Amino acid sequence: MITNGTNAANGSTAHDQQKPKFDPNFTQHVIDLMSPETKPRHRQILTSLIRHMHDFCREVELQQDEWILGVNYINSLGQAYKKNRNETWRVQAADGKVPTSSSILGPFWSPDTPFRALGASVVQDMPPDGQLTRFRGVVRDVETGRGIPSAVFDMWQASTNGKYDAHDPENQSRHNLRGKFRTDADGRFDFYCLKPTEYAIDTSGPSAELLAVMGRHPWRPAHIHVMVTHDEYIGVTAQLYPDDDPYLETDTACAVKDDLLLHFTPVENEPNGAVLEVEYDVNLLSKEYKPDSNMLMQNANQDKF
Numbered sequence: 139m140i141t142n143g144t145n146a147a148n149g150s151t152a153h154d155q156q157k158p159k160f161d162p163n164f165t166q167h168v169i170d171l172m173s174p175e176t177k178p179r180h181r182q183i184l185t186s187l188i189r190h191m192h193d194f195c196r197e198v199e200l201q202q203d204e205w206i207l208g209v210n211y212i213n214s215l216g217q218a219y220k221k222n223r224n225e226t227w228r229v230q231a232a233d234g235k236v237p238t239s240s241s242i243l244g245p246f247w248s249p250d251t252p253f254r255a256l257g258a259s260v261v262q263d264m265p266p267d268g269q270l271t272r273f274r275g276v277v278r279d280v281e282t283g284r285g286i287p288s289a290v291f292d293m294w295q296a297s298t299n300g301k302y303d304a305h306d307p308e309n310q311s312r313h314n315l316r317g318k319f320r321t322d323a324d325g326r327f328d329f330y331c332l333k334p335t336e337y338a339i340d341t342s343g344p345s346a347e348l349l350a351v352m353g354r355h356p357w358r359p360a361h362i363h364v365m366v367t368h369d370e371y372i373g374v375t376a377q378l379y380p381d382d383d384p385y386l387e388t389d390t391a392c393a394v395k396d397d398l399l400l401h402f403t404p405v406e407n408e409p410n411g412a413v414l415e416v417e418y419d420v421n422l423l424s425k426e427y428k429p430d431s432n433m434l435m436q437n438a439n440q441d442k443f
């Protein structure tokens with residue numbers, strides 16, 4: 139699989155840190171996602187744009203908070219006439235420009251997600267076709283391999299209809315399919331969620347026009363968003379994907395990486411009714427990291443309640 143290959147420590151091992159910081163094939167992969175029907179002039183312009191923008195991001199090693207600052211600025215232009223549009227997240231994700239952290243944040247993170255007890259479920263409103271999944275893992279120090287106590291594992295996901303809580307009030311209560319979990323003394327976390335479902339991005343705006351010019355579909359592979367933080371470690375923002383998803387190679391947001399894949403295993407007679415289970419460990423690099431929370435707050439899209 140060709141993925142963006144930027145410098146995340148997430149899901150990797152100390153040995154993996156020897157790999158090149160950037161995947162040399164990623165930019166060409168994004169360019170090759172354009173359809174054979176793309177008009178030659180459109181192909182020429184977009185190929186050059188993608189190359190230059192990827193080179194720019196690599197050259198300055200653009201960081202997550204810097205990325206968010208730029209996206210929020212561009213969003214503010216659109217919001218000047220329509221609040222909550224956040225169109226630029228989609229446009230720029232379609233170009234495959236991702237920060238040098240693990241993967242994209244997306245427009246649906248919430249600053250108000252509640253902490254839940256280890257072992258709790260984030261499924262407040264179970265859809266008829268939902269597959270309850272036990273999700274567990276360890277947040278580790280990538281250098282020592284030891285579990286990190288009191289790390290925060292913040293996760294959010296769409297329901298089986300492809301919608302997040304804020305955009306689906308008919309079916310979902312606030313904070314449905316969201317939760318923050320604080321790791322125990324051994325760095326472990328454990329909760330219940332749904333197996334995620336593929337969804338197409340909103341195709342009513344200009345991001346869809348760009349995809350149409352490139353002859354690309356609007357589908358995202360199924361995913362669970364995670365943001366893992368600890369005061370003494372570099373935070374990781376990522377999306378985790380079922381390893382059997384049909385859209386891994388052609389993700390409209392180009393946000394899939396090999397170390398972000400989940401393997402779901404069927405289980406029977408699980409005490410809380412889970413039909414699947416998955417394990418995933420997160421590896422963090424030790425370093426003081428203080429993201430500007432104001433930037434994240436500005437991107438939140440939770441004021442529709």
Ligand SMILES: [Fe+2]
Binds near residue numbers: 244296363
């Ligand atoms: Fe998402």
